[in-house]
Amino acid sequence: MNKKLILKLILLSIFLIGFSIRSFAQxxxxxxxxxxxxxxxxxxxxxxxxxxxxxxxxxxxxxxxxxxxxxxxxxxxxxxxxxxxxxxxxxxxxxxxxxxxxxxxxxxxxxxxxxxxxxxxxxxxxxxxxxxxxxxxxxxxxxxxxxxxxxxxxxxxxxxxxxxxxxxxxxxxxxxxxxxxxxxxxxxxxxxxxxxxxxxxxxxxxxxxxxxxxxxxxxxxxxxxxxxxxxxxxxxxxxxxxxxxxxxxxxxxxxxxxxxxxxxxxxxxxxxxxxxxxxxxxxxxxxxxxxxxxxxxxxxxxxxxxxxxxxxxxxxxxxxxxxxxxxxxxxxxxxxxxxxxxxxxxxxxxxxxxxxxxxxxxAKYSIPSVPAPNKVIEIQAIKLSKAADVLSMLEKQKAVQNNTPLTFEKLNQGHGYVLYSRKFNQPISGQLNISGLRDYAVVYVNGEKVGELNRYYNQYSIAVDIPFNSTLDILVENMGRINYGAEIVHNNKGIIAPITINNIEIEGNWEMYKLPMDNAPVFDNLSKSDVYNVGEPKAKALQGRPAFYEGTFNLSEAGDTFLNMEDWGKGIVFVNGKNLGRYWQVGPQQTLFVPGVWLKKEKTRL
Known part of the structure; x- marks a missing residue:
């Protein structure tokens, strides 16, 4: 038989087989x-x-x-x-x-x-x-x-x-x-x-x-x-x-x-x-x-x-x-x-x-056997090496200024945190009220923690004593927009109503610093003055202040695991750039699931 004809027949055969496979798949x-x-x-x-x-x-x-x-x-x-x-x-x-x-x-x-x-x-x-x-x-x-x-x-x-x-x-x-x-x-x-x-x-x-x-x-x-x-x-x-x-x-x-x-x-x-x-x-x-x-x-x-x-x-x-x-x-x-x-x-x-x-x-069909679970590993205690002062870091950024606090939406931010900051040239003390809090806030005066406010517990007010020439900082977290019911139409986040002290509205010179946490903080990109080695006195002084912590660990093999966060208060965790989600000491959840595919056999960054 003619070699060209044989080649054409082979190609035709391959085409027909390929067409048949595609037809079957579709x-x-x-x-x-x-x-x-x-x-x-x-x-x-x-x-x-x-x-x-x-x-x-x-x-x-x-x-x-x-x-x-x-x-x-x-x-x-x-x-x-x-x-x-x-x-x-x-x-x-x-x-x-x-x-x-x-x-x-x-x-x-x-x-x-x-x-x-x-x-x-x-x-x-x-x-x-x-x-x-x-x-x-x-x-x-x-x-x-x-x-x-x-x-x-x-x-x-x-x-x-x-x-x-x-x-x-x-x-x-x-x-x-x-x-x-x-x-x-x-x-x-x-x-x-x-x-x-x-x-x-x-x-x-x-x-x-x-x-x-x-x-x-x-x-x-x-x-x-x-x-x-x-x-x-x-x-x-x-x-x-x-x-x-x-x-x-x-x-x-x-x-x-x-x-x-x-x-x-x-x-x-x-x-x-x-x-x-x-x-x-x-x-x-x-x-x-x-x-x-x-x-x-x-x-x-x-x-x-x-x-x-x-x-x-x-x-x-x-x-x-x-x-x-x-x-x-x-x-x-x-x-x-x-x-x-x-x-x-x-x-x-x-x-x-x-x-x-x-x-x-x-069932009128066969049911297959149960597949084996993914590998699970145990990680020994993870040593943290660096800490960064979030308030100090934010206050070096360019602020959005307004006469009154702005919502996340007006700041063009969907999630994460916003720091609301205001300087007082005259002393004031009394009951700070943030009735428009959405959803959780930590209050600081001159960097010292005063307390927490929390929409879940209907805690919207706290006593404050603000001396002459001092700064009030309010770090607000969006804890998730309402997903069900008629209130879904009321879902702005941050601070959505005037802030008062002793029923006096605090207007003028509000500064807002955005912290969306879309990505994990990169310590190498932070100012050296804001980063401390864990264990040194400056790092220990961060207790009560919002902080970033970083650590690395090595694995001989990757696998699924859980991080126990019950002693860590409230926050979020990134592993190799992946946000695992929120933790909060109030429970009932105390651990965060860590998929093994997000870990590395060599150095993993937390």
């Missing part, structure tokens, strides 16, 4: 809602789902966690999309590393899991500001979560950009995304905002659904609310699902009323655990209770989504806060363990075993 499946059931490729399917959020887990661990979910017996995963994780400033987008939503969804598909997408634009999720970008509060005439032109312009831009990122991963285009949620728990918001007519709430909710369709999302839509809140949250032609509904008769009755008299029936948030706040006990739910309810759902063809199946961690400044009248604010822990069946560090729990055993009885 084979389209079908998912639809009809006749009161979910159908996958024409066959009825029960969605056995678990919630897991991509930014709460290092991206290097995503596949391991998906394998854990499959081993528990799940066939589906659900995730919120956190708008503020991606649009960090208006028009500036980040879908890299732990925010790489596309890769997260692709890995889920590769592991044989369906994906339920919950893009909001509101998420809740005990996440900072419920997923809204903090800078929305600076947009003129914008009203959150309402039929407001400025707000809807930004939601449309967000959804368009989201579609560009992951639109082709819908099942209609060969991907694993089978359903998309419209808004989130909007019925509860509508019930709380009685100052807005219900028809206006419904108009807004419908517009979010329309925006999702307009940008290109075309898989089945659903809403998610407590069954008693469907009236404000359900949308015509969209499947309503329930949150926290344990009574199947109630579930079916509510869904039938709002969905053409028939199902399918789904509990979109089935709680195997619960969220936790600082200064409050850890909630806990017994594994046997969750196992029994799971079996009841499986027996009655009720699909469900475990919220959370694996919670992970609120790294950095991502944890939100709840609001109640007693405390004003209830900041959420750094750990988002949630008493979930898979622990914060990705470990099997008794709840995992209970659920796996129950699901195995009913």
């Amino acid at each position: 084979k389209k499946h079908a998912f639809e809602i009809k006749d009161g059931h979910f159908f996958y490729d024409g066959k009825p399917v029960q969605l056995i789902s678990g919630e897991m959020h991509y930014p709460r887990i290092p991206h290097q661990y995503w596949r391991h966690r998906f394998k854990m979910l499959k081993a528990m017996g799940l066939n589906t995963i659900a995730t919120y999309v956190f708008w503020n994780a991606h649009e960090t400033e208006s028009g500036e987008w980040d879908f890299s590393e732990d925010k790489n939503l596309r890769r997260y969804i692709e890995i889920a598909g590769e592991e044989g899991l369906h994906v339920i997408l919950r893009p909001g634009p509101y998420a809740c999720a005990e996440w900072e500001f419920g997923g809204y970008p903090w800078w929305l509060q600076k947009v003129e005439k914008l009203e959150l979560r309402s039929d407001n032109a400025a707000f809807l312009t930004h939601t449309k831009n967000y959804l368009k950009r989201l579609y560009q990122e992951i639109g082709d991963l819908q099942i209609t285009k060969g991907g694993p995304i089978v359903m998309i949620q419209v808004e989130n728990e909007f019925g509860s918001y509508a019930a709380q905002r009685k100052d807005i007519p219900l028809d206006q709430h419904r108009k807004y909710n419908q517009k979010i659904k329309d925006q999702l369709a307009e940008v290109g999302f075309d898989v089945p839509f659903f809403t998610s609310d407590g069954t008693w809140l469907f009236d404000g949250g359900a949308i015509d032609g969209v499947l309503p699902t329930a949150n926290g509904e344990g009574n199947i008769a109630n579930l079916k009755k509510a869904v039938d009323q709002y969905h053409n008299g028939k199902g399918p029936y789904m509990v979109a948030e089935f709680y195997p655990g619960w969220l936790a706040h600082w200064a409050e006990p850890h909630p806990a739910i017994d594994a046997s209770i969750i196992a029994r309810k799971t079996e009841e759902y499986l027996q009655n063809d009720v699909s469900f989504n475990l919220y959370m199946a694996h919670g992970g961690t609120n790294f950095g400044f991502t944890s939100g806060a709840n609001y109640d009248k007693k405390h004003g604010i209830q900041p959420d822990l750094t750990s988002y363990d949630y008493d979930a069946p898979i622990s914060e560090a990705g470990w099997v729990t008794p709840k995992f075993d209970s659920l796996r055993n129950v699901i195995k009885k009913y």
